[in-house]
Amino acid sequence: MEKQNLFIAFEGLDGSGKSTQVKMLTDRLVQSGHKVYATFEPTDSRIGSLIRDIFNHRTEGDQRVIAALFVADRLNHLLDRQDGILKKLEDGYTVITDRYYFSSYAYHSVYIDMDWVIKANALSAVILRPDLNIYIDILPEESMERINKGRNTKEMYETLENLINVREKYLEAFRLLQHEEKVFITDGNRPPEHIGEEIWSEIADMVVKKKP
Numbered sequence: 001m002e003k004q005n006l007f008i009a010f011e012g013l014d015g016s017g018k019s020t021q022v023k024m025l026t027d028r029l030v031q032s033g034h035k036v037y038a039t040f041e042p043t044d045s046r047i048g049s050l051i052r053d054i055f056n057h058r059t060e061g062d063q064r065v066i067a068a069l070f071v072a073d074r075l076n077h078l079l080d081r082q083d084g085i086l087k088k089l090e091d092g093y094t095v096i097t098d099r100y101y102f103s104s105y106a107y108h109s110v111y112i113d114m115d116w117v118i119k120a121n122a123l124s125a126v127i128l129r130p131d132l133n134i135y136i137d138i139l140p141e142e143s144m145e146r147i148n149k150g151r152n153t154k155e156m157y158e159t160l161e162n163l164i165n166v167r168e169k170y171l172e173a174f175r176l177l178q179h180e181e182k183v184f185i186t187d188g189n190r191p192p193e194h195i196g197e198e199i200w201s202e203i204a205d206m207v208v209k210k211k212p
């Protein structure tokens with residue numbers, strides 16, 4: 001299948017503003033006449049809810065098992081016949097996802113060799129690489145502050161020590177894959193509208209170019 005529409009992945013630490021920017025970009029694309037499908041990982045499939053149960057401490061899971069569940073969740077996210085990403089692209093939607101495989105590279109390589117995580121996700125990368133990965137960069141301290149403001153329960157990865165490692169791993173993965181992947185890093189420590197403008201100017205050309 002030749003891919004006609006853009007596929008954009010948002011990446012960043014918890015609370016970096018991904019959902020906010022996914023929404024802003026979606027609205028802007030819709031206003032410009034595009035059909036947009038906004039989606040996220042972990043998904044709301046049965047595999048995704050198993051992952052969330054582990055994150056919320058309802059059930060236990062070894063880090064290697066969690067990493068493997070994300071591999072399965074992502075493949076299902078791509079390939080589901082009814083509302084998988086490939087199907088949506090085929091139906092003419094621009095697809096924007098809140099997290100994709102760079103989240104796996106960053107979050108799991110704190111515990112497991114990054115090379116393994118990249119290899120385990122190789123099938124997804126072959127099936128569909130994002131036209132653009134957008135990394136919203138905030139410091140781990142800011143991430144913790146935003147998480148603490150929003151709620152009083154903490155998920156598995158939401159400790160300052162872990163988020164410091166995750167940010168390092170994100171930057172390491174971007175360096176490692178600089179020839180394979182298109183990555184745009186934006187400073188998330190500014191008002192949402194400024195970030196949205198910067199993202200829009202980064203993708204505006206791609207959107208126009210892709211239009212028939």
Ligand code: ADP
Nearest residue numbers: 013014015016017018019020146188190191192
């Ligand atoms: P994520 O999806 O990455 O977890 P959200 O978009 O849900 O992030 O934002 C997390 C919290 O931070 C929310 O309370 C949101 O209102 C706030 N927020 C989002 N973007 C910014 C920003 N640029 N500056 C300050 N706070 C922000």
Ligand code: TYD
Nearest residue numbers: 013014015041042070099100103104107157
């Ligand atoms: P998410 O619901 O996007 O949380 P937030 O809105 O706070 O960013 O993601 C939940 C958690 O899942 C988040 O801590 C990152 C983690 N995660 C992984 O560990 N591996 C993955 O492959 C993905 C997609 C997410």
